[in-house]
Amino acid sequence: MQSTFSKAIKTLTLLFCFFCVLHAQGQLGFCNGNLGDPIFTEDFGTGIGNSKLSFGTTTYKFTKKTPGDGFYVVSNHTRHFNWYHIQDHTPGDTNGRMLIVNASYKPGEFIRIPFSGLCENTSYEFSSWMVNLMRDNTRACGSGIPIDVTFEIWNKSNKTLLASGSTGPIPGGKTPTWRQFALVFQTRPNETSVILKIRNNGTGGCGNDLALDDIAFKPCGDRVVILDKNNKKQVSVNKSYLPFSTTLKAQPDFAVFSSHFYQWQESKDGVNWQDIPNAQEETYKIPPTSSRVFYRTKVAENARNLKNALCYSYSDFYEVSISKAKPIVIKRPEVKGIPNIATNGCDGVNLSLEKQEVRVPPIYVNRQRLPKTHKRVIIVKQDAKIIFDKVWFDGGVGRFVQTGEEVIRKGHPKGYTVVHETVYTKAKYGYNAVTRSYTQY
Secondary structure, eight states: OHHHHHHHHHHHHHHHHHHHHHHHHTOOOOOSSOBOOOSEEEOOOBOSSOBOOSSSBOSSEEOSSOOOTTEEEEESOOOSTTOOOOOOSSTTOSSBOEEEEEOOSSOEEEEEEEEOSOOTTOEEEEEEEEEEOOOSSBTTTBTOBOBOEEEEEEETTSOOEEEEEEOOOBOOOSSOOOEEEEEEEEOOTTOOOEEEEEEEOSOOSSBOEEEEEEEEEEEBOOOEEEEOTTSOSEEEEOGGGOSBOOEEEEEEOOSSOSSOEEEEEEESSSSSOEEOTTOOSSEEEOOOBSSOEEEEEEEESSGGGGGOTTTOEEOOOEEEEEOOSOOSOOOOOOOOOOOOEEEOOTTTOOEEEOOOOOOOOOOOOOOSSOOOEEEEEEEEOSTTOEEEEEEEEOOOSSSEEEEEEEEOOTTOTTOSEEEEEEEEEEOSSSEEEEEEEEEEO
16 A cells, blocks of 8 residues: 555656646746847848748748748738738838748648857847737638747757747737747757757648747846946936046846856947956946946856857946036135235225135035125224114125124224125136135224
8 A cells, every 4th residue: 555655646746747847848938137149130131022931941831922821931021811911020121021921730840940059058048029910800710710839949969858938829919919939948068059949839721820020049147237336227427526437346146147257348329339358357447437438248157158259148237427417516726815905094994914825615606796785884983982884795806895794892902893805706617705804993
């Protein structure tokens, strides 16, 4: 009894593992990290009329006319049967072509493409755009047979399935919709070649008609973000703080790679990138810049793969932009000093100012004119007698105007009253201001 129970448990375990493998192989999905440059792309070119496949092999037959069940064409139009009339998916194409397939009556493989020159122990993403050409609810076919496609990645010998995923049934809709599908796989040790197979899971007849476009293979790596010292992914710098510099750091999520090697890159437009010499560490210090610039890094699991474009991916980029806002802080020229001023007269009032070093703090004066108003001034002349007067602030530039005063008691060594005045001189940004004081007896 014990032996029979153990065998049953083992059988259930094996079946569970088998279905787990099927589930793992049957999942379509995109790279969760960052991608590298495409190592293969196929947009089927441009031109008018039908043409044959220029790559790979197919079990379907080519025709120069309307493709029946089990036939294909590479064409710039889909004006056949009661199909939707659509353009290819590739942006910017004129008379762009796509692979158009009228599924065979029996499910099976309809295209096979070999790939070589890959890197061992490296993850890749295969992707393709696909659309159902069948109109929804036609008189002849009703809703029609939905399209249903499986993508498979096999090893070079065509004996080991590395990954697979199915789209599931995709019925025709009220409008044709291009949809992208992807499959992620990883090469094994000493494995540098694979085979892509695309299979039709449905039957032919009224429906199951599709178009494929923009096939691509790209290296798939960790999601790597670039952060500065403030943990920001970008910065907008006010002109007052130029030139700007900071230290960047690459932060991977370790979803794919267990180790990381870097090669930093720089770009002026975010499109054309150049390697930065001797910049292969986890961090990089930006040299002082006064213009817009982008930074990113190549990422590979070993140093050797950084030299092979088929093996590395890219990080997100970090952007340094220049703010269009007005300067926040303006550093004005320092005022070295004021010459001696001595004036006698004005009923015995003596004015004097000794030469002194005055340092003006870098404060931006955001006004074009000084306020035009007056202030009531107290002048003490004899004993407790008080005289009132007015001093105007008329916005004048280049001469002193009174800005404050102190009333001092009789017998104070500085006299009865100390008056504070300020001279304003026009500067490049706003005004420079220097204050003087004198004693009034």
